[in-house]
Amino acid sequence: MVQPTHVDEHGAARMVDVTDKAITTRKAVAEGRISLSADALQAVREQAVKKGDVLATARLAGIQAAKRASDLIPLCHPIPITGVDVQITVSDDPAEVIVRGSVTTSWRTGVEMEALTVVSAALLTVYDMLKAIDRGMVIGGVRLLEKSGGRSGEWTATP
């Protein structure tokens, strides 16, 4: 039977002990998207033309959130991350903003949660900046695309 690693034999939560895991280069890439109304899409587009601050704010929110993943997620280890990259693209049809975040470290455990947190924070920030125009935006497709490093090695999402 499957046994979640964050829960001990009596069902009590714990932070898994990774003290003895090897320090290796680890990377994770995650992705997500937010659907927009035509008005919200237009606002993002025109910002992009002018000074780009909607997307710049979301990008920075994502980078900063990578540093706070272990604050947000109770059993997540604090990880001294060594790189964060956030790519944001705007799609017209369907109308959506797509965020891809990648995080790297050289540490004892992986950065999947950091990459997913980057994407979630960036998408929440897009929502925040556009909510006066469109409250009906929906965040979806938030998932891990790939990870590498560590004992479990490479993993890639099925397309």
Next chain:
Amino acid sequence: MVQPTHVDEHGAARMVDVTDKAITTRKAVAEGRISLSADALQAVREQAVKKGDVLATARLAGIQAAKRASDLIPLCHPIPITGVDVQITVSDDPAEVIVRGSVTTSWRTGVEMEALTVVSAALLTVYDMLKAIDRGMVIGGVRLLEKSGGRSGEWTATP
């Protein structure tokens, strides 16, 4: 033309001044879900039978995240929230965990971002706790269900 409220006339980000908005009771409810493999679903179910710590951890992550929304989202106002409720349900078909978060305050601006942050943090925590079983889980359908209070009044998502 539409004009995002978080950006001034030159495109520079700012925190919107809400000093003169009335203090009223405000509430927001948001929802989201994470799709699970059969193995992950089983693990959640068996936890629920034993001590329920997977869902209890997600619930607490959501509650605590409500207090950190303005840390995560750059232009979000700090809000002295006065109540948070998180409902988590497990669905078998489709196999998913569904989180509904509601946040209340009596303040000058709404708590939509807090409610969406509750949901995002709880879903990320579910991912974290089950990722050793299933890395392919996908978070989606994160959206505002309803809000009340403030100048813009009631808003309900279209079903």
Next chain:
Amino acid sequence: MVQPTHVDEHGAARMVDVTDKAITTRKAVAEGRISLSADALQAVREQAVKKGDVLATARLAGIQAAKRASDLIPLCHPIPITGVDVQITVSDDPAEVIVRGSVTTSWRTGVEMEALTVVSAALLTVYDMLKAIDRGMVIGGVRLLEKSGGRSGEWTATP
């Protein structure tokens, strides 16, 4: 039968909704102590003679912790506290450092947890600063002395 207020009817944790409670002046006073070896006591005393930084550091730790109680304690409301006072005294017989913390606010819920957090953080800081001299120090007697304000009114610890 008794029913803890932080748990709903199904046993799930929640942040109790205080939106409708009145804004009144609320105050709480808490106390605690740490027992010291003779060497540790002497070090504190000599610091007090020179520049007092051991106690000054503990006092500041207490004040700052008052602002983070809702970060540390999952279901604690964020409260805009309006005053913190920390009194630290050193006793020779028994050899101990005694911390008394009081916190005030004008808000919808009380500051008992803030006062207890002040005391705990100050005592942990005393331990930290003296642990190279004495690892056997014990923190005890951490309790609420009195509270006032709010619906439940005055409360004073039995001596």
Next chain:
Amino acid sequence: MVQPTHVDEHGAARMVDVTDKAITTRKAVAEGRISLSADALQAVREQAVKKGDVLATARLAGIQAAKRASDLIPLCHPIPITGVDVQITVSDDPAEVIVRGSVTTSWRTGVEMEALTVVSAALLTVYDMLKAIDRGMVIGGVRLLEKSGGRSGEWTATP
């Protein structure tokens, strides 16, 4: 004469330089307890029977606090901890909740403060969750039980 390590020769606080200390596996275990009234004890017991959220919340508060020890304690180094375990037991006679926290890392300085912070945060959380039933609870016996690793090696509390 004894000289506290956190204070320089003029009495000014500093964060001790551990740059040249070896990276070794370090562990610390701490303990503490909170005395309860019969009503509070009963509430904890019945929760344990139903869904256990009082203790689950305290356990999570402890785990998360381990990550924030250096925020709470001014001269404490930030430490990338690699494991946290929290054991909570309920005693009937005397009526109390007992928390034992252990923290591990592979780093240049020890995790005694992290272990003591785990215990303090968990006990404060028990107080918070039961304070509507019993404001007279007292936290005590918070102390280091053992530590290992680093230059000073093993240390065990005298019974």
Next chain:
Amino acid sequence: MVQPTHVDEHGAARMVDVTDKAITTRKAVAEGRISLSADALQAVREQAVKKGDVLATARLAGIQAAKRASDLIPLCHPIPITGVDVQITVSDDPAEVIVRGSVTTSWRTGVEMEALTVVSAALLTVYDMLKAIDRGMVIGGVRLLEKSGGRSGEWTATP
């Protein structure tokens, strides 16, 4: 004789009790600058032409820091700020970046520290982003320009 308000009669630090001060609209404006080499100035200018992210990042750092002033400054009250505006200008002769930050609230105490923190964080961020080009940049002229609201009323810096 003058007596600093943050220190009690025995010289011990405290958070001044503002519970009884009136809730009024309060505003503070602060300013500061960082001197640049010609190369650093050129880099800022060209960014401004391309996407402006150096200044956008500094602006966001300032806005977010306004929310953390009470984390950084030990005796500063937590304040639910209601607006932040950051203006950044680039001067060619002398070569410098000038930051002006204004913060508003409706609360019991002023936001001077918040405005000064906005400016400091934005200037530190400019340094961070350009330090690979010029490590000799100097931050200066960080001062309050004006404040209004509260018992002490209006205050304007002498030119």
Next chain:
Amino acid sequence: MVQPTHVDEHGAARMVDVTDKAITTRKAVAEGRISLSADALQAVREQAVKKGDVLATARLAGIQAAKRASDLIPLCHPIPITGVDVQITVSDDPAEVIVRGSVTTSWRTGVEMEALTVVSAALLTVYDMLKAIDRGMVIGGVRLLEKSGGRSGEWTATP
């Protein structure tokens, strides 16, 4: 042409990837000052005579801020710092408080931003503690004095 390292080829902010940089001992020293009125200077002096808490508070604010540099500065890496030292001196003519902060680590990237953050936080704290006496204080001369370690090696400010 110069190219800021924190900005990718399209002008979008990123956290520079330092995963492959060597772990070496790195140190940075920064300095800054705040000008005071005669009254404020006298208050600092008399505190120094009594219990020194104004300077003790500023020193602790500096030490704690070193741990939060990556929270304040968006693209700054989280760094497990291993030592912080803050020296504060009071000058009569000109009347000013001078802060020097040094930070050390053994990590993949330097601690210049941490040292500058120490100085900024300590100076803001001096302002905060004396602002009731003198609102016209000005913070200036905040700059890096020297850094060592890492690929770029030694750097010393021109006098």
